Amino acid sequence: MTNLEIAWIFNEIADLMELKGDNIFKVRAYRKAADILHHLPEEIENIYHREELNQIPGIGKILASKVEEILQTGRCSYLERLREEIPQGLKEMLAIPGLGPKSVQTIYKRLNITTLEELEEAARKKRIRKLPGMGSKTELNILRGIEMLRRNCGQVPMGLAMSLAEALIADLKGLPEVERIEITGDLRRGREMVEGVDLLIGSQAPQGIISVLNKSPKIKQVLSCDEHRIEATTWLGIRVIINIVEPENFYLAWQQLTGSAKHNQRLQERGDKFHLKLSPSGLIRSEGHEMLPVKGEEDIYRYLELPYIPPVLREDTGEIEAAIEGRLPELIQLADIKGDLHVHSNWSDGVSEIIQLVEAARERGYQYLAITDHSKSLKIAGGLSEEKLREQREVLRSLEESLGDIHLLAGVEVDILPDGSLDYEDSFLEEMDLVIASVHTHFRMEKDRMTARIESALKNPLVDILAHPTGRILGRRDPYAVDLEYLMEVAARTGTCMEINASPDRLDLNEKGIRKAKEYGIPLAINTDAHDALRLEDMRYGIITAQRGWLERKDVVNAWDFEELKRWLGL
DNA sequence: GCCGTTTTCGGCCCGACTGTTTTCAGTCG
The missing domain is CATH 3.20.20.140 (Metal-dependent hydrolases)
Structure with missing residues (x-):
């Protein structure tokens, strides 16, 4: 498990302890440890193998033993106990700005509210203002906060997704059956919040990849898999989709899966003019059903008589027009x-x-x-x-x-x-x-x-x-x-x-x-x-x-x- | 829960705002 994931575990423990009303300094010790792990210059696993956990300031005996348990078993029994004790919804409520552990506790104990939905309803029905220390502004704040959380629902910040993607790539790159592996989807386009991690692998023997992923400590569960596509979820709940294609189809698939959907639709419209059909499995000249060779993404754009458009621009926000008119920006690097x-x-x-x-x-x-x-x-x-x-x-x-x-x-x-x-x-x-x-x-x-x-x-x-x-x-x-x-x-x-x-x-x-x-x-x-x-x-x-x-x-x-x-x- | 080591207990970042009170607890940066 990566440093970041253990840091998340400690942060979750801290949140749950705080909701329980545990000693705030104990809570802070977990938060601090999470922060330290997050910023550690090397993988904690290496430090553990050198038996140097106790040399990390902020990690004492107890936290070191928790790190050890997590590294050895992939689980943390203390966290599991806390999760049983405290409804998951309470942790979600903490994410509402202005709602801290004390308020959430009060809401839970007095109104027996355990989910965001129940909280929203209670706020709408003006039941929150009856609680001690809360009033109409608290209700308004709750409703606004829930709305914000909904907007970001199921999305993760790019930085988090990127570090996971890179860790997965590092694990898979060395496999003999992986000829090429790259990031694709909205993460490749650099969106600030992404749906998850999308990877593309060029391989002739996908079976081995699936079994490696099944055993990977980074993956919590493989949700579905066949020889072309694996969908899984990580310990942090990030969705991972890995597409696998024949190496000769790599570039076309890469371009198509990178998107955006709108950008690709515009490309297809342009392809229609040239009697070209784009799909992840082939670029076809429709008259003769001739399959055109694609040796790089540049080729795809060239067939469409366009200069190469970098992934970060592929949002249909004027990049196609700019490409046609030869005024694509020379992007800063x-x-x-x-x-x-x-x-x-x-x-x-x-x-x-x-x-x-x-x-x-x-x-x-x-x-x-x-x-x-x-x-x-x-x-x-x-x-x-x-x-x-x-x-x-x-x-x-x-x-x-x-x-x-x-x-x-x-x-x-x-x-x-x-x-x-x-x-x-x-x-x-x-x-x-x-x-x-x-x-x-x-x-x-x-x-x-x-x-x-x-x-x-x-x-x-x-x-x-x-x-x-x-x-x-x-x-x-x-x-x-x-x-x-x-x-x-x-x-x-x-x-x-x-x-x-x-x-x-x-x-x-x-x-x-x-x-x-x-x-x-x-x-x-x-x-x-x-x-x-x-x-x-x-x-x-x-x-x-x-x-x-x-x-x-x-x-x-x-x-x-x-x-x-x-x-x-x-x- | 961690740290120090002149401390093995008693600190641990700290002040201000917000929304609720009617003197303050909770939250935040």
Whole structure:
């Protein structure tokens, strides 16, 4: 089982314990352990085999024995006991923003409600407001929350699906019967939330693959399988579909299964003009029933007299027209990125030392890195005082000098306070190389006020970048109410950059916002917002999202050379 | 449940908002 899956188990234990009313510090120990596992630089299985579990800080005797049990048996008896004790629906209720364990407990004990459906009904019938500490707003909040959960029902964030897909590929790639294996479906297109993991295998002997999957610890249950298709579900409840085709049909099947359905329909319409019929099993010229050879996806597009259209664009949002007219964007690539402009160190709420972040940036071949810790009012994140930031700047300056091969920017992620002012005086912000502004509090402001709040930050000439402009957390928190298009108008005037936050939990701006921002000519930055050196890795999710927003290298400030960036920052 | 080790018990990120109260518990970042 992977680190991520064990982390999920610990998180579920923590949720259930909290619902039970267990000691909060015990609960927190499980959460912390989950977080540690999630960010472990190597597979815990290896650590276990070296008998070094006890050396991981945060994992004591008891948690180590649970890890051991999970690795050995694929099960966790403690979790199974908790699951029997606590109805599954209560855990789902916890996902409603504003409903915590105490409220869920009250609802369960007083009204005997155990499912979201019952909860929704009770809220509609105004039965929740009769409970102690709850009122009409709680009911409204519950209904809104359930609606949000329904919208994301059955979908998983791309980052989670991607790591599972890559783990499965790693398991299957080495099999002699697997000639080729690739990601397909909406995950390949880079959608922010996906239905599950879709893989395509080119193989002449599919039977062996099925038996390997049946035994895989990553797979909880194979739901159906024949020699062309396997459908399974993982321990985290993620749906996995693996299609298997003859190797000579691989590319056609890959293109067809990647979709989107709308894109493929448009392709077929175009095929009709050329008397071509597209299907996963063959590209046929209808007159002579001649099967055309396909040696790559490019061939398919070429038969249709189109340039190759990358998967991220295949949504029928203008890519076919652009292809016909020869104006497909030259999409930004991961290799174009020259630095990360939003990273947290352990001076505030990050876990890595500055030097570790810098090393990670150098390993990625970056020209520059900005350290942007939190500002002073964000107490929980260990926001830094002016003095601390000055001290950090000195550290960065001398580190930069001693290393000599990377430019370090002394930055800060300054909170935009509810009244629109920033968390430091302008006179201080002037000292910083890079100022990122963002909202971390008072999310539920009314739209006009929130818009005005962010507008005033954009209008401050010292603000270089607006971070995570809508504040959403994928599948968990909706964007705050804000007139984004108006803010883009403002940003276009002030020349303020907007961020594409690459954290797979955020992806904010999203692809729609990015395309809009590009229309307005706003400079964009793709930043990881990493709180851990390993998470500089998340840049790739930002790139995919930027590509889906049709961005090119020139649109992205951290794809510029340092000299150009410096000029733009006025340094 | 973990940690420390000058502690084997007593801490553990902490302050503010929200919606409910009528002085505060619960939730969140």
